[in-house]
Amino acid sequence: MAVFSVKTGKMSEEEIRRYRLLDEDLAWWTENSAKFFVDENRGKHIAVVNKEPFFGDTYQEAKEKATAKYPNRRFVVHYIPSRRGKRI
Amino acid sequence: MIFKGRYSQTNWNNPLAPFVEASVRAADEKWIDMFFLIDLGADGTYLPSKYMKELGIQLEEARIENDVTGVGGQRVEYIPFITQLKFESNGDLRIFDLSIGVFTQEESLDIPILGRDVMNFFTLLCDLKANLVWLIDEADRMKLLRFCDEIERHVSQV
Numbered sequence: 001m002a003v004f005s006v007k008t009g010k011m012s013e014e015e016i017r018r019y020r021l022l023d024e025d026l027a028w029w030t031e032n033s034a035k036f037f038v039d040e041n042r043g044k045h046i047a048v049v050n051k052e053p054f055f056g057d058t059y060q061e062a063k064e065k066a067t068a069k070y071p072n073r074r075f076v077v078h079y080i081p082s083r084r085g086k087r088i
Numbered sequence: 089m090i091f092k093g094r095y096s097q098t099n100w101n102n103p104l105a106p107f108v109e110a111s112v113r114a115a116d117e118k119w120i121d122m123f124f125l126i127d128l129g130a131d132g133t134y135l136p137s138k139y140m141k142e143l144g145i146q147l148e149e150a151r152i153e154n155d156v157t158g159v160g161g162q163r164v165e166y167i168p169f170i171t172q173l174k175f176e177s178n179g180d181l182r183i184f185d186l187s188i189g190v191f192t193q194e195e196s197l198d199i200p201i202l203g204r205d206v207m208n209f210f211t212l213l214c215d216l217k218a219n220l221v222w223l224i225d226e227a228d229r230m231k232l233l234r235f236c237d238e239i240e241r242h243v244s245q246v
Binding site for chain 1: 089094095096097098099100101102107109121122123129131132133134136138139141142168176178179180181182183184185186187188189198199203205206209219
């Protein structure tokens with residue numbers, strides 16, 4: 001894969017506000033993710049918005065649940081692997 | 089400019105790994121937020137197949153390549169997706185125009201990975217105990233290197 005060009009820019013006040021909310025949710029996820037790595041969550045997708053997890057069997061399902069409650073928030077959909085194992 | 093990430097889990101009881109948030113532009117121009125595993129062992133940046141729909145990739149119309157190999161030496165199929173990748177910081181942003189590989193098979197990859205195609209544009213500072221993951225760009229890199237020189241001089245004098 002290749003990078004063709006790189007540019008820099010400034011965020012608006014509204015973009016900064018929305019990004020900070022996303023960042024707070026990412027901080028919450030990294031502090032709390034261990035409790036989601038349990039057998040019942042194998043293969044689940046988890047969207048986190050406003051420190052609230054939304055579970056789905058697919059990326060789309062988790063996204064739709066999160067968007068239904070928080071239509072204007074940014075979020076990341078995390079994934080709990082279906083198998084325990086090492087990664088290289 | 090410093091883009092800050094975090095250590096997070098990749099699987100049960102595995103050592104924590106450095107992640108950073110970045111957004112990928114979909115075919116409909118929307119930005120999709122993702123939490124990327126920083127993988128300096130990967131030549132490129134790749135996404136799992138579940139993002140194909142979200143990014144608006146039509147599998148039947150896409151060009152498929154298979155020059156990626158990993159453990160076991162298997163060649164796996166992916167779609168080279170020409171897009172943009174956006175990093176945000178406290179008021180600053182950096183946008184890469186690039187090609188990202190999107191795997192076609194679910195079992196090929198389960199989380200987004202950020203490879204050296206992008207990471208070679210940054211200096212990476214990681215410290216698990218401080219939960220510090222910093223992607224440092226050119227201007228701040230020079231400050232960091234001057235600071236490293238000072239530390240080296242100090243250490244050599246002790």
